[in-house]
Amino acid sequence: MAELRKDPVLGRWVIIATERVRRPADFRAPRVPGRPGPCALCAGHEHETPPEVLAYRDPPGGPANGPGWRVRVVPNKFPALRIEHDLERRGHGLYDLMTGVGAHEVVIESPDHDQRLGDLPLAAIEDVLRAYRDRTLDLQRDARFRSIVIFKRHGTRRGPYTGHPTSEILAAPILPLVLGEELHQARTYHDFRERCLFCDILQQEDEERARVVAAGPHVLAFAPFAARVAFETWILPRRHGAAFEAASPEEHQDLARVLRTVLRKLDRSLADPPFQLLVHSAPVGEGDSPSYHWHVEILPQLGWAARVEAVSGLPSNPMPPEDAARFLRDMPD
Amino acid sequence: MAELRKDPVLGRWVIIATERVRRPADFRAPRVPGRPGPCALCAGHEHETPPEVLAYRDPPGGPANGPGWRVRVVPNKFPALRIEHDLERRGHGLYDLMTGVGAHEVVIESPDHDQRLGDLPLAAIEDVLRAYRDRTLDLQRDARFRSIVIFKRHGTRRGPYTGHPTSEILAAPILPLVLGEELHQARTYHDFRERCLFCDILQQEDEERARVVAAGPHVLAFAPFAARVAFETWILPRRHGAAFEAASPEEHQDLARVLRTVLRKLDRSLADPPFQLLVHSAPVGEGDSPSYHWHVEILPQLGWAARVEAVSGLPSNPMPPEDAARFLRDMPD
Numbered sequence: 001m002a003e004l005r006k007d008p009v010l011g012r013w014v015i016i017a018t019e020r021v022r023r024p025a026d027f028r029a030p031r032v033p034g035r036p037g038p039c040a041l042c043a044g045h046e047h048e049t050p051p052e053v054l055a056y057r058d059p060p061g062g063p064a065n066g067p068g069w070r071v072r073v074v075p076n077k078f079p080a081l082r083i084e085h086d087l088e089r090r091g092h093g094l095y096d097l098m099t100g101v102g103a104h105e106v107v108i109e110s111p112d113h114d115q116r117l118g119d120l121p122l123a124a125i126e127d128v129l130r131a132y133r134d135r136t137l138d139l140q141r142d143a144r145f146r147s148i149v150i151f152k153r154h155g156t157r158r159g160p161y162t163g164h165p166t167s168e169i170l171a172a173p174i175l176p177l178v179l180g181e182e183l184h185q186a187r188t189y190h191d192f193r194e195r196c197l198f199c200d201i202l203q204q205e206d207e208e209r210a211r212v213v214a215a216g217p218h219v220l221a222f223a224p225f226a227a228r229v230a231f232e233t234w235i236l237p238r239r240h241g242a243a244f245e246a247a248s249p250e251e252h253q254d255l256a257r258v259l260r261t262v263l264r265k266l267d268r269s270l271a272d273p274p275f276q277l278l279v280h281s282a283p284v285g286e287g288d289s290p291s292y293h294w295h296v297e298i299l300p301q302l303g304w305a306a307r308v309e310a311v312s313g314l315p316s317n318p319m320p321p322e323d324a325a326r327f328l329r330d331m332p333d
Numbered sequence: 334m335a336e337l338r339k340d341p342v343l344g345r346w347v348i349i350a351t352e353r354v355r356r357p358a359d360f361r362a363p364r365v366p367g368r369p370g371p372c373a374l375c376a377g378h379e380h381e382t383p384p385e386v387l388a389y390r391d392p393p394g395g396p397a398n399g400p401g402w403r404v405r406v407v408p409n410k411f412p413a414l415r416i417e418h419d420l421e422r423r424g425h426g427l428y429d430l431m432t433g434v435g436a437h438e439v440v441i442e443s444p445d446h447d448q449r450l451g452d453l454p455l456a457a458i459e460d461v462l463r464a465y466r467d468r469t470l471d472l473q474r475d476a477r478f479r480s481i482v483i484f485k486r487h488g489t490r491r492g493p494y495t496g497h498p499t500s501e502i503l504a505a506p507i508l509p510l511v512l513g514e515e516l517h518q519a520r521t522y523h524d525f526r527e528r529c530l531f532c533d534i535l536q537q538e539d540e541e542r543a544r545v546v547a548a549g550p551h552v553l554a555f556a557p558f559a560a561r562v563a564f565e566t567w568i569l570p571r572r573h574g575a576a577f578e579a580a581s582p583e584e585h586q587d588l589a590r591v592l593r594t595v596l597r598k599l600d601r602s603l604a605d606p607p608f609q610l611l612v613h614s615a616p617v618g619e620g621d622s623p624s625y626h627w628h629v630e631i632l633p634q635l636g637w638a639a640r641v642e643a644v645s646g647l648p649s650n651p652m653p654p655e656d657a658a659r660f661l662r663d664m665p666d
Contacts, residue, residue, distance in 0.1 A: 002414055002433025004507060013507040015413050015433060080348050080649045081335055093537045094530075095558045100335025100348060149645045168645075174337060174346040176646030177514075197427075204426045225428045278645065312482045312501075312611065313509030316413045 003320075007226035008197060010178070011185045014226040015316040022319055024269040024327055027230055027302040034155070034163020037113025041106070041164040043067045049074040053105060054134055056127055071127040072108045073135055073169075079104035080170065087144040087173050101144055103171040107131050113164050116272075117154065118263025120165075125256040128167065132279065133252065136245040139171040140284050147175050147283050150244070155274035155301075167277075175283055182280065183292055190291035198293030201225075202236050211325040214261045214333075218254035221262050223321035223328075228299070230319035231270065231328070233262050235296040243287035244279050244294040259296065264333040266300060274301040336653075340559035341530060343511070344518045347559040348649040355652055357602040357660055360563050360635040367488070367496020370446025374439070374497040376400045382407040386438060387467055389460055404460040405441045406468055406502075412437035413503065420477040420506050434477055436504040440464050446497050449605070450487065451596025453498075458589040461500065465612065466585065469578040472504040473617050480508050480616050483577070488607035488634075500610075508616055515613065516625055523624035531626030534558075535569050544658045547594045547666075551587035554595050556654035556661075561632070563652035564603065564661070566595050568629040576620035577612050577627040592629065597666040599633060607634040 003016045040048035046065045054073040062068045081102025089098045109117055109128045136148045152167040189197040205222045213233055214221040221235045235258055237251050281294040336349045373381035379398045387406040395401045414435025422431045442450055442461045469481045485500040522530040538555045546566055547554040554568045570584050614627040
């Protein structure tokens with residue numbers, strides 16, 4: 001008998017199959033390998049990318065666009081949005097449009113082509129998160145942008161992709177639909193209860209333990225109650241805060257440690273699964289929101305039963321989050 | 334320079350690339366072939382499916398679950414939701430859940446394994462739409478259901494799939510998120526303007542012509558202004574009506590004709606592309622809504638630039654809908 005569970009953050013119901021217990025091996029899928037290196041993102045190929053907008057070097061202060069960097073951020077060569085141009089809004093009959101102003105940057109997570117984020121040393125993952133923060137703080141100064149979206153795609157079930165470990169940052173004058181929905185639901189909950197929805201979720205997950213994947217002093221990783229896909233995992237800071245970039249250094253360090261743990265557990269459980277990672281953070285200028293709460297969502301892309309959701313809009317998850325969390329908890333990292 | 338266009342129906346912004354004109358051939362992709370027939374859905378294999386819930390036979394009145402049918406509807410063998418059980422709602426801490434009650438049916442569009450919906454004779458496509466309507470009217474009598482979702486997936490970029498031409502019907506005690514969003518936006522527009530949003534869209538598209546793909550006396554097919562994917566096409570009835578199943582026989586006939594035209598144009602332009610089709614219709618009991626307007630959305634699955642959207646929630650479409658519509662308009666069907 002399936003169960004319908006409501007995602008309190010998106011206000012959306014999810015079909016959770018509970019009929020038979022599946023094991024992680026049921027979800028393993030052949031994966032398209034990345035292109036072999038070296039590529040334009042590798043150390044020594046700095047001249048093949050647009051000039052960097054940020055880099056952390058050893059020793060600090062080395063010349064830009066040369067080797068010696070640990071993490072490097074460059075503009076996307078084929079950006080979805082462009083930084084030049086003014087932001088202009090206009091109508092077209094009943095329709096609304098604006099110029100495609102934005103920034104689209106690539107965070108090169110390692111100089112080494114064959115590294116994966118979860119395999120990097122802890123200090124390197126901290127560097128990646130610091131790059132997310134530093135670029136967000138810089139891009140936020142541009143009054144044209146409403147949201148700075150940080151996301152990562154690891155692997156793919158259809159090729160080709162470069163194979164070099166990267167994240168992306170998209171600054172845009174608009175809100176992604178999912179963030180708008182979350183903000184709305186969180187505000188509604190806060191109006192009703194005078195508490196933060198995510199703080200309440202955190203407390204229930206921490207007490208109940210059934211869906212906890214990994215815990216740190218500052219953040220908690222768990223499978224959400226209405227997980228949309230098998231092995232979906234969220235990481236929430238314990239302290240209320242709406243903006244990722246405003247978290248404390250201790251919170252970012254703990255996030256790095258728990259993120260590494262989660263990625264390594266997913267890797268061992270599912271044999272290097274493709275996954276998406278999205279940092280959910282308040283829109284520009286709403287970092288003080290009492291109702292929103294930044295967090296990180298990791299969605300493995302296992303391709304199982306995604307069919308019904310993709311077409312009908314009704315997500316259907318074959319793996320109860322309690323089972324997924326138990327598998328991941330018990331898996332060494 | 335890309336353009337940001339707002340989808341007035343979902344209230345969501347879409348990035349539309351306008352930098353260089355692409356041709357349909359740029360979007361053609363290798364497709365996973367369906368399994369060869371015969372399969373359990375073929376004529377003569379009726380005993381391999383669950384007993385039918387509807388069939389149209391020549392001559393009418395032949396015995397159930399035998400051959401001689403033109404269109405046949407059977408329960409899904411592996412349903413996402415099940416019809417048995419009462420609908421029970423309960424809480425779990427701050428979470429909400431209910432029993433996974435629902436119906437999940439398969440519309441077998443042809444007895445012939447190797448047919449495709451767009452290649453069927455017009456009368457056969459009318460039969461398929463009639464089956465959608467007849468099953469919806471029957472399922473709506475079940476007071477547990479809030480929505481009857483009709484969708485179709487043709488082909489895939491990753492296998493395997495049966496290859497037999499089918500649609501699916503999902504009856505559920507919940508609304509798909511996308512339908513909830515549409516209802517909300519349409520109601521807001523109606524509150525403001527005292528007119529139906531979709532009626533206004535229809536009038537603008539009919540006058541402007543730039544995005545029209547095919548027109549009939551009762552329905553209009555066009556590329557939506559803020560198309561999320563290349564060659565996205567909507568078919569709207571000209572007369573206001575919230576519920577698909579309440580359309581007139583003339584409207585359903587014209588829908589069959591224009592749907593056939595659109596599918597054949599897509600087939601010729603894109604070499605039998607995978608696509609999704611979703612019937613957008615009012616929830617059960619809201620068929621009289623002055624603000625909602627039933628329609629059909631066809632989304633080719635071309636896998637091009639879907640990457641940014643899938644992760645960040647910002648849809649990015651490489652093909653301006655005006656160009657897509659012109660290509661399709663000019664293509665013989």
